[in-house]
Amino acid sequence: MLTWLSGFLMNPALAAGALGVASPILIHFLSRRRFRRVRWAAMEFLLDALKKNRRRVRMEQLILLALRCLAVLLIALMVARPFLSRGSLASLIGAAPRSERIIILDDSFSMAARTGAGQTTFQRAVDSTHRLVELLAAESSSDAVSIWLTSGTTRPLVAVPRLDGEAARRIHDALENAKPSHRTAQFDIAFDAIDQTLRTAATQANASLYVISDFQRVDWASPDPAHTPTPAAAALARLRAPSRNLDVVLIDVSSATPANLALVELRAMQPQVVSGVPARFEAVLANYSSEVVSGLELSLSLADQVIPPVHIGRLAAGEVRREPLEITFPAEGSSILTGQLAGVAAARDPLPLDDRRATAVDVQTAVNVLLVDGEPSGDPFRDEVYLLRTALRPAGRAASGNDLTVVSEADLDGMDLSSFHVVVLANVARLNPAGRNQLELFVRNGGGLLIAAGKQLDLDWYNESLYRGGNGPLPLALGEQIEALAVGGPLFPFEWDATHPALRAFVDPLAGALRQVQFDVFLTLREAEPPPTTATMRSDSAPSEDRARPRVLIRLGDEARSPLLVERPFGRGKCVMLTSSLDQDWNNWASSFSYVPMMLELVQHIARSPGALLQTIVGLPLICPVDPARFSDSAIVRGPDYPVTAEWPLRARTSESGALFEFDQTDKVGAYEILLMTQTGLIRPRRGCVNPDTRESNLAPATRAQLEAGLPEVPFTYVRDMDSMIAGSEALRTEMWWPILLIAVVVLMTEQSLAWWFGTRG
Known part of the structure; x- marks a missing residue:
């Protein structure tokens, strides 16, 4: 009422x-007076007069x-x-046109940011929604109202046919129970769902769309000068088709001075992590504010094991810092490394959800390396792989994490390579067709191959069988054997790609040691086109097909700047060609203290990755590939709230590579665990994690000018202050x-x- x-x-x-x-x-x-009747003859005439005037x-x-x-x-x-208004007057005379009032409430995780008053942005948005509903009820209570969320749902949170008392209670209860999700804002999904709802409506009524959000730039501001629309802007333009009478109102509830600290990345910097051996990780921290923050720390933990925190210190305004980490995992198996921003600055951070991040790690017992010795010898110093074997497993208390197997080229035939991470061909003359096919399949499936030159190489066979015009794993075609004396004397490394993961450590003093290595003999390579300079090469390039362009890592100092070390991705694996020998027949590299770190870094870089890690971002599925010969097709998933929330049963589905489990209930950030069952009845846990999408971490809102540029075909009303909107509506009322x-x-x-x-x- x-x-x-x-x-x-x-x-x-x-x-x-x-x-x-x-x-x-x-x-x-x-x-009214009460009379006591008393008969009196003199009053009879008055009573007659009174009866006449009663x-x-x-x-x-x-x-x-x-x-x-x-x-x-x-x-x-x-x-x-x-008061009288256009809507109330029309309602009174029964001539009010029915309208659809559609409210989109942003419930992405950025809306959980606290404002200066201690209230979250989402609470401000809910308050604005309450006031908007009251205003709509005052204007025309016969209108239908629906409230939608941006967390990827295709149905409204609540929908009422008219704004009567019961509808108002339903809307109030739904808003009071709503909370910000851990997802990003998916405006495009919400707009497309509303578009479909309006298309299938029985009657096409007039509609008004109210978007209540913090309007982050990542969602609304065009990323390029050509003003290419964002997915949200494109979907809104589709929703407001020229044939549809739709009024658009954008209600901005963002903070005037948004600020946020975020741990935007935590990742391993090497393919294989070995138990007991320090592994390189990198944490990326961002300060999305206009002020310098200090007193910042990074707390790390492995499951229940706490690692001493890393002191970060100061972060300048707008700074994104890459912090190198070295983590030693005590045991093999599936594990999770978690990072958490800590310290005084983190305690004041208005959005704590993205202060924490995790990465899944499959810890191995060792990197399995197969060394194929092309020139075995009883003399260790004449043996082709003795020096390499010593470099990959140096003496001392510190373990290298490499497990070496040495075979001859004849032993390679018919050998199962699936258990190895790296194969090294050291001065191997040639392979038979079966061995070549097996080796090529190994690299294509993710394995690493290192080919080292030597006097025994059959150059024609390598070009015809392993290069094959660029269709094989060999990075470049082999040329002729060159002696350094023929080109002016001994040669030394002249330049190298310091951005490459295997060469990042080669700064002084290692850089000076590498420059002093003398190369007397090498093989030329037939470069199809002038190679890019090392300064223009990118270390993060990831070709998606076998014919990826080779990358020269080290060049010699001759006039032609001949390649010494070349890498090329092939399938899911990598192949590296060393144009000189691994022993000291063609160079003195093994006597330089740069040899051991170079070989260790090369093997770690090209080693087969453990496969798909069990990690994803909120809203995307966790995918766990399994071997159907080893594991059954049923599993159990435990979420971050287990045992408060129940376990989920899961069934495997077939894929091209075997079978996989796919879990799509990833609405919460945290650690997940998939309990796999072997065919023999044993339980094998796989630990994974779900992280927030850090594109949401930058809280900077789009300005009105940026919204107008991003929505050139959508006329809209921009509201920064609900009070002004209500005052404007009240100004249209006639009291x-x-x-x-x-x-x-x-x-x-x-x-x-x-x-x-x-x-x-x-």
């Missing part, structure tokens, strides 16, 4: 004062009573402050209290005049 009255009265609760209209009636009845007196009393009741009713109505006051005064004066006149007539 109050909701309906709010469409006509500014103070609908005060309309209860209209009940005071009963007071004159009560007074009238209570004030009807007139009663009519006069009823007129006065009606005027007094009307006066009370008018005063109560005046206090309730009635009626002053005419009612004049009428009440006239009624009271009329009542007084008539009462005097009736009294004087007797």
